[in-house]
Amino acid sequence: MDGPLEDDFGREVTGVRVSLTDRCNFDCVYCHNEGLGDTRGPMEPDDNEMTADDVVRFLEVVAEFGVGKVKFTGGEPMLRQDLEEIVRRTPDSMEASMTTNGTFLPGRAADLKDAGLERVNVSQDAIDPEAFAEITQSGAYEQVVEGVTAALDAGLAPVKLNMVVFEHTAGYVEGMVEHAANNDGLRLQLIEYMPELTGHPEWNIDIGRVHDWLDDLAARVEHREMHNRTRYWIAGDDAEEPIDESNGGMVEIVDPVENPNFCANCHRVRVTHEGYLKGCLNRTDDLRSMGEMSRDEIRETFRETVANRVPYYGEYMVRNDDGEWIVNDAYLTRSTSAD
Template sequence: MSGPLADEFGREVTGVRVSLTDRCNFDCVYCHNEGLGDTRGPMEPSEDEMDTDDVVRFLEVVEGYGVDSVKFTGGEPMLRQDLEEIIRRTPDSMEVSMTTNGTFLPGRAEALKEAGLDRVNVSQDALDPEEFAAVTKSGAYEQVLAGVEAALDAGLAPVKLNMVVFEHTAGYVEGMVDHVARNDGLQLQLIEYMPELTGKPEWNIDIQRVHDWLAEIADRVEHREMHDRKRYFINDDGNAPEVDLDGGAVDADHPDAAGTGMVEIVDPVENESFCANCGRVRVTHEGYLKGCLNRNDDLRSMGEMSRAEIAETFEAVVANRVPYYGEYLIENDDGEYEFNEKYLGTTPASSAD
């Protein structure tokens, strides 16, 4: 191939996000399982999961299309006992990262690093065990902390902590920002809550308030090309201002100091700029491709996952991408989401195999 595939809006696809399983040992209240909804089933491996060879074959094919990065997700990807083998067999040209809840990193982080894992994101929505348990429905708080330490010790720094920001966690953001500013090797990724995927719009908060607060306390702000994201570098003097993300005032007089903690916001909801810079295609654990997290009407099976079928499906999914889901999936007067009829003729639900 001469270069990465581009969709009709000029976005080159250079990354893939591969779900290895829908199984998970957590039961997070906000989970949408890569946009598929709550599909979690028994904890035993399913015959529907792509096997090791399927995953590797897919990566080898899309490498030929200029894909140079892969992120392994789930469910909880570390429930796959072949994870190290999958990473070891991933094409050398690809950067390899993983999103995990961290509970299985102790004892496996070094092996994952040796296999070729470059980076890791660990889901951590609170710094208090009880608050953490309320969001994740898990008592594994100490295991997650141990997992973060294991990742740092294995050389997987910086470890990026993932935190979904919604009604349950808004009050924890300040503490989490201070936490990453104080601790070397940690970064924070604040993820906008997606009410249209979880069915709980009343849990939503205004993510712009988080942006505004971070802009006030940041030592500097940078832009990341991917998704046009902003990166806020926060001081570590321990004096982060108090903030009420549900409507209180922001202390604009907080003194700047040398920023050490990097905080990034993932805010795709009806965000044209975010989607305009997206170069990623997703793969479900069952071997379906999807062009956008927030679309399931365009799911396309890779069949028996021969190289020809993989290539044909990948090309079709890239060609079928829409400009941004805030235009494709729109909110009506009743606060419900529906498809924009403009796109229904070109991307019918019947196109899913």
């Protein structure tokens, strides 16, 4: 096994995020890829989606380069009925995790755990059913709650709840924080809204205000230098001092916008459901097809993708005079000239 590949900015690539489908049974108002395709339930992959063999072949190849983590995403990855097979066939050297909306976890969480899934993130943007329905354009609140319970029962703790913080959800942050603090096995990730992905800058809120509120509320605060993230430990109603992970709720803010440390310490590349490698969520100009998925093609494409990564999307993306995020043509010109 070779060591991890390193890009031109000194970042080793040790993880991959693999989208298994662009279909989703939710239609969240903030999502840059709204619910698409046939979403009746788990089914075989669509013609434009990688097969289980394609996914596994890719993972086996990048494992040769020291990639030790894979996160399966979508769309909604659990719309793939072969998800358990993919997880089971993931190389033993890789930690397998998943981001899901949780609606299909009841009845499948235990099988996924048995197949080798180690962690799960569940998207939950409100603790109130009506608010949840408004944000996700679905009536699946109870299914999501049952899905979180199923994941905990299956031994996938801690379950991270992902909540995007923007105009529509800001009023529900307090309730979600209390929910995480008072329920064992839950962690809460408050994710900064990225208006450049959705085209609605007017929905943005000042994430700094959330930091300040949590700083006042928390019994203990930790700072993670790697991604310049802050973790807040919130005491539950019955918690006793000192507060730690055994008796408190952990809330972490993921704030990539204007945070150079976030991208400077990114060690992941992404794979689209169609089998294209890309160096960053925010880029679509660097898509590289893995062809017919031969191992040699995957190796070469993986090397090219790592070599083409950008240092920080604050250089790749800039604000225009109206405050909107746009591609920085000057950066692209410099990159092309450098090539």
